[in-house]
Amino acid sequence: MKTVIEPFRIKTVEPINFTSRQARIEKIEQAGYNPFLLKAEDVIIDLLTDSGTSAMSTEAWSAMMRGDESYAGARSWYRFESTVKRIFGFKHVIPTHQGRAAERILFSVTLKPGMIVPNNTHFDTTRANIEYLGAKAVDAVCKEGLDPSDESDFKGNMDVEALKQLISTHGTEIIPMVMLTVTNNSGGGQPVSMANIREVSQIARENNIPFYLDACRFAENAYFIKKREPGFADKKVEDIAREMFSYADGCTMSAKKDAFANIGGFLCTNDDALAIQERNLLILTEGYSTYGGLAGRDLEAVAIGLDEVLDENYLLYRIRSTAYVGRKLTDIGVPMVRPPGGHAIYLNAREFVPHLPPLEYPGWALSVALYIEGGIRTVEIGTVMFGYDPETNTERPAKWDLVRLAIPRRVYTQSHMDYVIDIIKDVWEHRTSIRGMKIIEAPRFLRHFTAKFEPLSEK
Ligand code: F0G
Numbered sequence: 001m002k003t004v005i006e007p008f009r010i011k012t013v014e015p016i017n018f019t020s021r022q023a024r025i026e027k028i029e030q031a032g033y034n035p036f037l038l039k040a041e042d043v044i045i046d047l048l049t050d051s052g053t054s055a056m057s058t059e060a061w062s063a064m065m066r067g068d069e070s071y072a073g074a075r076s077w078y079r080f081e082s083t084v085k086r087i088f089g090f091k092h093v094i095p096t097h098q099g100r101a102a103e104r105i106l107f108s109v110t111l112k113p114g115m116i117v118p119n120n121t122h123f124d125t126t127r128a129n130i131e132y133l134g135a136k137a138v139d140a141v142c143k144e145g146l147d148p149s150d151e152s153d154f155k156g157n158m159d160v161e162a163l164k165q166l167i168s169t170h171g172t173e174i175i176p177m178v179m180l181t182v183t184n185n186s187g188g189g190q191p192v193s194m195a196n197i198r199e200v201s202q203i204a205r206e207n208n209i210p211f212y213l214d215a216c217r218f219a220e221n222a223y224f225i226k227k228r229e230p231g232f233a234d235k236k237v238e239d240i241a242r243e244m245f246s247y248a249d250g251c252t253m254s255a256k257k258d259a260f261a262n263i264g265g266f267l268c269t270n271d272d273a274l275a276i277q278e279r280n281l282l283i284l285t286e287g288y289s290t291y292g293g294l295a296g297r298d299l300e301a302v303a304i305g306l307d308e309v310l311d312e313n314y315l316l317y318r319i320r321s322t323a324y325v326g327r328k329l330t331d332i333g334v335p336m337v338r339p340p341g342g343h344a345i346y347l348n349a350r351e352f353v354p355h356l357p358p359l360e361y362p363g364w365a366l367s368v369a370l371y372i373e374g375g376i377r378t379v380e381i382g383t384v385m386f387g388y389d390p391e392t393n394t395e396r397p398a399k400w401d402l403v404r405l406a407i408p409r410r411v412y413t414q415s416h417m418d419y420v421i422d423i424i425k426d427v428w429e430h431r432t433s434i435r436g437m438k439i440i441e442a443p444r445f446l447r448h449f450t451a452k453f454e455p456l457s458e459k
Contacts, residue, residue, distance in 0.1 A: 004320045007313040008410060011058065017041045024372050032452030033368050033437060035377045044375030045412065045420055047405040050343045051216075052098075052256035052263060054409035060260065060304040067297025072288055076296035076303075083303040087238065087310070088215070088245045088253075090268035092275035094282055095292030095299065099216060099254025100125040102267035105286075106212070106252060109277040110176045111135045118166055119179040119214070120145070120158045121187035124385055126179070126214060126252075128445050131390065138166060141187050142196075146399060148337045148348045153228040154193035156184030156221075158200050167207055178204045181214040182221035182244065186381055188402070189217070189341020191224035194232065194243065201247035210249040210271070216257040218244065220342030223315040238310045250274075257343070259305035260409055264298050314410075318342070321417065322407055328421045334428050337402065344406040347424070349382060353434050358383045358397030360436025360456060366403045366427070368455075369434050374423030379404045384439070385448045 031037035068074035084093045096102045113134030120141045127137040140162040144152040204211035222240040255264035279289045286293035326340030335351035349363035356362040363382035370376045382401030435455045442451035
C-alpha cells in the first residue's frame with residue numbers, strides 16, 4: 001500500500017509560537033488549569049476542536065470574494081440553499097450562525113418542560129439546550145459503544161431496544177423527536193450504520209415521532225458506511241449521505257465541521273408548519289431567513305465546503321490520518337477508544353491514570369499534563385463535562401473519562417501528528433506522577449468552558 005498523502009498543497013502558512021515547559025506551567029496556572037482559558041498563541045498544536053478550525057481551499061476563499069451581501073434574497077443564499085437541498089434533500093433550509101443556534105431554534109419550537117429527547121449520545125450543547133428548556137436529554141448508544149476496547153465497526157449505533165423501551169415506558173406524547181448524532185462525537189466519534197439509521201427511523205415513524213440527524217460530521221459517517229457496511233463499497237459517498245438523510249425528517253448541522261467553514265450552520269425540516277415557526281424565531285434571534293446570522297461570504301464558503309468534503313480522496317486522507325495516530329498510540333500501549341473515530345482520537349483517561357478516581361477528573365488532569373509536556377491543547381469528555389446534574393445539584397462520575405484530540409481538517413501535517421505521538425508517549429511514561437484536580441468555581445450549565453481548577457496536593 002502506497003503512503004496516503006495530503007490531497008492538497010499548502011499555499012498560506014500560519015507560524016506556530018513555541019513555548020518552554022516552564023512558561024506553559026505558568027500559563028496553565030494563570031488559566032485556572034482550564035485549557036479553554038489559555039490564549040491560542042500559547043498553544044503549539046491545538047487539538048481542542050475540529051470545529052471552525054479547518055483550512056479553507058482556494059475555491060472557498062475565491063467564493064468568499066463573490067459573497068453577495070444583500071440583506072434579503074442574496075445570490076449567495078440561493079447557492080447555499082441549493083447545495084444543502086441537493087446533498088441533504090430536505091424541504092426547508094434555515095441558515096444559522098452555527099450548530100447550537102439550529103439546536104436552540106429546533107428545541108424552542110418543539111420542546112416543553114418534562115419532555116424527553118433520545119439520542120445515541122447528545123453533544124454537550126445539544127444536551128444543554130434541551131436541559132435549558134426543562135426537558136431531558138437521554139443517551140441510548142449501543143452497548144458496544146460504551147466499551148472503549150470493543151472493536152465493532154459501528155459503535156455510534158443507537159440501542160434500538162432501549163429506544164423502544166423508552167417509547168413504551170413514557171409514551172409518544174412526551175417524546176417530540178428522536179435524534180442520532182453522526183458521527184457520535186461524545187461517544188468517541190464512532191459512526192452509525194445505515195442499517196441503524198434505517199431502523200431508528202422506522203421505529204420513530206411507526207410511533208409518529210419526528211426523526212432528526214445531528215449531521216455535523218455526516219461525510220465522515222458516510223465514508224465509514226462505504227468502507228465498513230456491506231453493500232456500500234461501490235456507492236458514491238454523496239449518494240450514501242443522501243440515503244442517510246432520506247430516512248430523517250430534518251437535521252441540525254454545524255458547518256464548522258464537515259463543511260470546512262470557520263462559521264456557519266443550518267437547520268432542515270420537511271415540516272411546513274414547523275418551518276414557519278422556526279423562520280419566525282430565526283428572524284427574531286439570528287437574522288433574516290436568507291442569511292440567518294451569516295454574511296453572504298460565509299454562505300458561499302459553506303456551499304463550497306459541503307461539496308469538497310464529499311471528495312473521496314479527501315475522506316481517504318482524513319480517516320487514514322486519524323487511524324495512523326491511533327495505530328501508533330496503540331503500539332505504545334496507550335489506552336484509547338478503539339477503533340479510532342473519524343475526527344478525533346479519544347484517550348481513555350480512566351485507564352491512562354487509573355490512580356485518579358473519576359471525581360478527581362482524570363481526563364482533565366491528563367489534558368493539563370499534555371499541555372504542560374508539549375503545548376498540546378485537548379478537551380476532556382468526562383466527569384467535568386457530563387458529571388454534574390443541575391437538577392439535583394450533585395456530581396457523579398460520567399460514564400467515562402476521555403481526552404479528545406480533535407484533528408482540524410487539512411491543517412496539520414504528518415510530522416505535527418508525530419510530535420503529538422511523541423508527547424503522549426512522554427506523558428504515558430510519567431503517568432503515575434499526574435495529580436488529580438479539584439474545581440474552584442464553575443457555572444451551572446456547560447461548566448467545562450469556564451470552570452477554574454487547582455491540582456490536588458500530593459497524598
Ligand atoms: N453537535 C455536535 C455533534 C457537535 O460536535 C457540535 C459541536 C455541535 C452539535 C454544535 O455545533 O459548535 O457549531 O454550535 N462541536 C464542537 C466540538 C464544538 O468541539 O466538538 P456548533
